[in-house]
Structures are given as C-alpha cells and as structure tokens.
Amino acid sequence: MKKWWHDKVAYQIYPKSFCDSNGDGIGDLRGIISKLDYLKKLGVDIIWLSPIYCSPMVDQGYDISDYYNIDSQFGTMEDMDELLREAKARNMYILMDLVVNHCSDKHEWFKKALEDPEGEYADYFYFREGKGNKPPCNWRSYFGGSVWEKVPNTNKYYLHVFAKEQPDLNWENPKLKNEIYKMINWWLEKGLAGFRIDAIINIKKDLRFQDFPADREDGLCSIDRMLESAEGVLDMLKELKEETFEKFGAFTVGEVFNEKEGELYKFIGKDGYFSTMFDFEMEMLGKSEKGWYDNRTFTPNELRTSIFDSQIKTADVGFKANIIENHDEPRGVSNYIPKEDLNDKSKKMLAAISLMLRGIPFIYQGQELGMTNTKINSVEEFDDIATIDQYNVAIKEGCSKEEALEIVNNYSRDNARTPFQWDDIENAGFTTGTPWIKVNKNYKEINAASQVENEDSVFNFYKKLINLRKSEEFKDAVVYGTFESVLENYDNLFAFYREGSSKKLMLLANYQKEEQTIELPKLYSKVLLNNCDEVKHEKDKIILQGYQVIILVV
Structure with a gap:
C-alpha cells in the first residue's frame, strides 16, 4: 500500500549548528525558518530536527529537562509554531526527536525521585540496592564506566545506560508510560508530522540486573549483552504505536541498531511499529566493540556487500531510511x-549510490555540499563526550597521545556538528558572533553560496538525483521498483537495477581511482545522470573513469 511519505526526501537539521539568527553563536529556530526556501530548492519534503527541548546540554540536548518547552538558546514556542506554519505553507513536514529512553537528571521527575528514593517518582526510574559496596551489576554505559550512579548517603544506585546525567526511564511503570504518551500526543496535535525515535530498543531492560562476563580490563560488559537477553520490547513498541502515532497517521523513523534475527517485519512491515527505521548496515562496517582505536578500514567490496545484503533483506518487508x-x-x-581521492566526483558517486537505493533518503545537513571531517588539534577542543571517552580508551590501550588524537579525529561526532557552511565570509555565514564550535577551515572552498548557482556542483547533483526520484517518468522505478544487484564479479564496482512497471534503470559506479572496463549485460537507451563529461565506449564495453557513476535507462 502506498503511503504519503514513500516518495519524499528527508533532511536532518542539527539546530545548534545550522543557522544562527541572533549572533549568539548558536543555531536557532528563526535561523531554520530563514533557510526553508534553500531546503525547498534542494527538493526536501521532511525535516527532522535534533532535540530543541529544554536541556542542560550534557549530551547536546539528548538529556531533556522539559518535554513541553523549547530551550531558550533555540528560541521560543512561538518560533516553533511559526516554523510549523511556514513548513506547511511549503508542503513540508516537521519531525522532532523523541528521546524517551531517558531524561535529564534536572527533570522535575528525577529531582523528586532523588528527594525521596522510596517515593512514587523513584519508580519512574530504576533505583536498586548495591551489592555490598559495589553497584548492582557490571553493565557498561555507552559513554564508558558503569551504568550505575550512587545516590549520596544511601546504598542505592540509579541506572543510566548513557551519561550519568541521563537517568533511564522505567517503562515497566504504567504511570510513567502514560505521561510519555500524553506528551507525544500533545506534540502531534500541535501539527508535528511525526518523530525520529532515539535509542528505542533500550527501553526494555533485563530486570534480573545480573552480571555478564567482562569484555574489557575494567571488569564491565557491553550493554549489548543486556539488550540481547531482555525480552518484551516488542509489546512495549506495539502499545506505544497504538496509543500515539497510529491515531495521527504519524511518520516515524526508529533508531534501531539491534533488532533480532527475523524480526525486521515487526518494526517496518505492513503493521510495523514504525514507518521506517535507519539502515545502519554500512555505518557498522569496520566498527569494533572494543572502541574506536580498534576500528578497521574496509574495502569497497565489503561496503557493497553490506548495502546490497540490506537491500535484499528489506525488499519484501518495507522501506528503510x-x-x-x-x-x-x-x-x-x-x-x-580515501582522503587522497576525495573530490566532487567521488562525492557525487556516493550520493548517487545512496539516493538510488530502495528506501527513503535522509540527507544530513551539509551532506548535499560534500562537507568533510574537520581537523582538531588537541583533545581539549572536542565538545563531544563520546569522543573524549574514546580518546581515554585509546590511551589506556597503549596508543600515544598523537595516535589517540588521530583516531578520534577520524570518528568524532564533532565532525558532523561543525557549523553549516553557507558562504565564504567569516564563520561561513553561520553566525555574526563566535560559533559554539569551530567552523571547518575549508568553508571558503565548500559552501552553499558557491554551489547553488553552479550547475556542476555537488548540491546540484543531489538536486538532480532528487528530481529523478520524484519525476513522473521514473518515480515508479526509483521509489517503488525492485532492487537487483548485478556484475558482482567485478571488484570495486557498484552495479544494480531499479525496475518499475514500465521502466528499468541501471546504476554503475566505479568505486576506485583507476579506470575499469565493464561488459554490460543489457543495452542501454539513454544516460540519465553522469558525474563525468562523457561515457567512454570500446566496442560493446563501457569504460568507467575513476569514481564515475552513471544512471542508465536499459
């Protein structure tokens, strides 16, 4: 059954770094409103805002102290209402981030729980007695260290699978659940189109709170062990959908890293808990449970396998994001x-592979310009708590300070959080003040102003891909059509068909800097998109230049 969102293109805004309207160095809602026409021009329909609720900002807004209000650094509720109106006037939809596995330790509920760890609000969280003078069990938090934090002057601990300032909410408590449902429905009534749902698998805990075998020197175990043994999250997700999203026909995208084998259809099938969920298969490539220091590089062939396998696995189930x-x-x-091959051509190739897959594309702010990682010179300059934790893990594992710094430079979340590069004037046009985090030095070469009017830019290549997805002629193939991989006997070649009821398209991408000669299994009638000046032929073969991508009608 076709849904309203199937042929849409989504865009993630990280509000703090997108556009600052008042010169305080922090992006805000009025800044977003001022750039809606830019997003419309690109072809964006759905905008997801990372958290803008009231927050002490320990984890960049993912620690919420008041779900019903906008943090003053981003603006006011009036600004939010105006954003909803302005988006609607452009046929655009707004999603907010739904963060309900945990809240902030400054939330009213948690303050009351600490005042009376035996009282009603303590049951909104997980308070447990320690084992002697030790925490209740040996689980490690996502940000390092124990998931348990001691309550002063007691032998009680509270659970936090993220930072200690992010106590986990107790979804076993019906009172707490109803508070959450009420809040979600309040926002949907206000005119939100839906939510991106943060870390949602974590809401179900293994209530035995038992130790698992330690997997690092610290004597702790990965929180993943707990998630694997926890039973019953699906019932919680079903109820969440029925009590909220379903009533509004809301669009929801789940952040789900670890659904169990064979359960994908429960999440995004015909009656799934969410409209869609992010496809993290390529994000997980080369990642090590031990930490960033142990991550390994991967080959284009491995990347191809992870993307294609995911496409095939999802084909008969639903749409991934x-x-x-x-x-x-x-x-x-x-x-x-690879750093030495990074240029507009290779950036366009990556864009084409992603936007031609089956599923709904989510573009992250600046991706459409080809924004790159930044260079940070000392650990003190990092803002992100996960980065600082990973730096310390690398040092503990024997890396030198220089090696540890290079590792976290490659993987830091701060890379994606540097200010959006609007133009080549000071601070990349993001702010007239001092930006909260350093602007990437390459903003004079990579910025929106220089790309929007340049037909050959990365921005306009994204725009062409989006237009192709939405075109009456090819939408059926690109949005709804089948996915079929082909020519996998060639190394470093991404080749696949997208076939609708009347049109069949083929994507060919040469994922290397050397030319590659390909024998095509089918003749083609037309080149729809090409990131190079020409398509070279040799008899019945096609010669792909380094990082060339072409989309053909076959």
Missing part, C-alpha cells in the same frame, strides 16, 4: 572515500 551520515557519525565522504 538510507543514510550516509548523521549527527552521531563522522562525515560520510571522509568515512567512505
């Missing part, structure tokens, strides 16, 4: 293309 990067990852072009 395809991403190259987001606010939690380094810049995609820096992550997936």
Whole structure:
C-alpha cells in the first residue's frame, strides 16, 4: 500500500549548528525558518530536527529537562509554531526527536525521585540496592564506566545506560508510560508530522540486573549483552504505536541498531511499529566493540556487500531510511572515500549510490555540499563526550597521545556538528558572533553560496538525483521498483537495477581511482545522470573513469 511519505526526501537539521539568527553563536529556530526556501530548492519534503527541548546540554540536548518547552538558546514556542506554519505553507513536514529512553537528571521527575528514593517518582526510574559496596551489576554505559550512579548517603544506585546525567526511564511503570504518551500526543496535535525515535530498543531492560562476563580490563560488559537477553520490547513498541502515532497517521523513523534475527517485519512491515527505521548496515562496517582505536578500514567490496545484503533483506518487508551520515557519525565522504581521492566526483558517486537505493533518503545537513571531517588539534577542543571517552580508551590501550588524537579525529561526532557552511565570509555565514564550535577551515572552498548557482556542483547533483526520484517518468522505478544487484564479479564496482512497471534503470559506479572496463549485460537507451563529461565506449564495453557513476535507462 502506498503511503504519503514513500516518495519524499528527508533532511536532518542539527539546530545548534545550522543557522544562527541572533549572533549568539548558536543555531536557532528563526535561523531554520530563514533557510526553508534553500531546503525547498534542494527538493526536501521532511525535516527532522535534533532535540530543541529544554536541556542542560550534557549530551547536546539528548538529556531533556522539559518535554513541553523549547530551550531558550533555540528560541521560543512561538518560533516553533511559526516554523510549523511556514513548513506547511511549503508542503513540508516537521519531525522532532523523541528521546524517551531517558531524561535529564534536572527533570522535575528525577529531582523528586532523588528527594525521596522510596517515593512514587523513584519508580519512574530504576533505583536498586548495591551489592555490598559495589553497584548492582557490571553493565557498561555507552559513554564508558558503569551504568550505575550512587545516590549520596544511601546504598542505592540509579541506572543510566548513557551519561550519568541521563537517568533511564522505567517503562515497566504504567504511570510513567502514560505521561510519555500524553506528551507525544500533545506534540502531534500541535501539527508535528511525526518523530525520529532515539535509542528505542533500550527501553526494555533485563530486570534480573545480573552480571555478564567482562569484555574489557575494567571488569564491565557491553550493554549489548543486556539488550540481547531482555525480552518484551516488542509489546512495549506495539502499545506505544497504538496509543500515539497510529491515531495521527504519524511518520516515524526508529533508531534501531539491534533488532533480532527475523524480526525486521515487526518494526517496518505492513503493521510495523514504525514507518521506517535507519539502515545502519554500512555505518557498522569496520566498527569494533572494543572502541574506536580498534576500528578497521574496509574495502569497497565489503561496503557493497553490506548495502546490497540490506537491500535484499528489506525488499519484501518495507522501506528503510538510507543514510550516509548523521549527527552521531563522522562525515560520510571522509568515512567512505580515501582522503587522497576525495573530490566532487567521488562525492557525487556516493550520493548517487545512496539516493538510488530502495528506501527513503535522509540527507544530513551539509551532506548535499560534500562537507568533510574537520581537523582538531588537541583533545581539549572536542565538545563531544563520546569522543573524549574514546580518546581515554585509546590511551589506556597503549596508543600515544598523537595516535589517540588521530583516531578520534577520524570518528568524532564533532565532525558532523561543525557549523553549516553557507558562504565564504567569516564563520561561513553561520553566525555574526563566535560559533559554539569551530567552523571547518575549508568553508571558503565548500559552501552553499558557491554551489547553488553552479550547475556542476555537488548540491546540484543531489538536486538532480532528487528530481529523478520524484519525476513522473521514473518515480515508479526509483521509489517503488525492485532492487537487483548485478556484475558482482567485478571488484570495486557498484552495479544494480531499479525496475518499475514500465521502466528499468541501471546504476554503475566505479568505486576506485583507476579506470575499469565493464561488459554490460543489457543495452542501454539513454544516460540519465553522469558525474563525468562523457561515457567512454570500446566496442560493446563501457569504460568507467575513476569514481564515475552513471544512471542508465536499459
């Protein structure tokens, strides 16, 4: 069944770094409103805002102290209402980030829980007695260290699978759940189109709170072990959908890293809990549970396998949300293309592969310009807590300070959080003040102003890809058509068909700097898109230049 969002293109805004309207160095809602026409020009329909709720900003707004209000650094509720109106006037939809696995330790509920760890609000969280003078169990938080934080002057601990300032909410408590449902429905009534749903698998805990075998020197185990043994999250997600999203026909995209084998259809199938969920298969490539210091580089062939396998696995189930990067990852072009080969041509190739896949594309701010990782010279300059933790892990594992710094430079979340590069004037046109985080030095070469009017820019290549997806002639193939991989006997070649009821397209991408000669299995009638000046032929073969991508009608 066709849904309203199937043929849409989504765009993630990290509000703090997008556009600052008042010169305080922090992006805000009025800044976003001022750039809606830019997004419309690109072809964006759905905008997801990373958190703008009231927050002490320990984890960049993912620690919420008041779900019903906008943090003053981003503006006011009036600004939010205006954004909803202005988006609607342009046929655009707004999603907010839904962060309900945990809240901030400054939230009213948690303050009341600390005042009375035996009282009603303590049951909104997980308070447990320690084992002797030790925490209740040996789980490690996502940001390092124990998931348990001691409550002063007691032998009680509270659970936080992220930072200690982010206590986990107790979804076993019906009162707490109803508070969450009420809040979600309040926002949907206000005119939100839906939500991106943060870290949602974490809401179900293994209530035995038992130790698992330690997997690092610290004596702790990965929180993933707990998630693997926890049962019952699906019932919680079903109820969440029925009590909220379903009533409004809301569009929802889940952040789900670890659905269990064979359960994908429960998340995004015909009656799935969410409209879609992010495809993290390529994001997980080369990642090590031990930490960033142990990550390994991967080959184009491995990347191809991970993307194609995911496409095949999802084909008969539903639509995934395809991403190259987001606010939690380094810049995609820096992550997936070797430094020495990074240029507009290779950036366009990566864009074409992503936007021609089956699923809904999510573009992260600046991706459409080919923004890259930044260079940070000392650990003190990092803002992100995960980066600082990973730097310390690398040092503990025997890396020198220089090596540790290079490792975190490659993988830091701060890479994606540097200010959006609007133009080549001071601070890249992001702010007239001092930006909260350093602007990438390459803003004079990479910026929106120089690309929007340049027909050959990365921006306009994205625009052409989006137009192709939406065109009456090819939408059926690109949005709804089948995916079929082909020519996998060639190394470093991405080749696949997208076939609709009347049209069949083929993408060919040469994922290397050397030319490659390909024998095509089918003749083609037309070149729809090409990131090079020409398509070279030799008899019945096609010669792809380094990082060339072409989209053909076959």
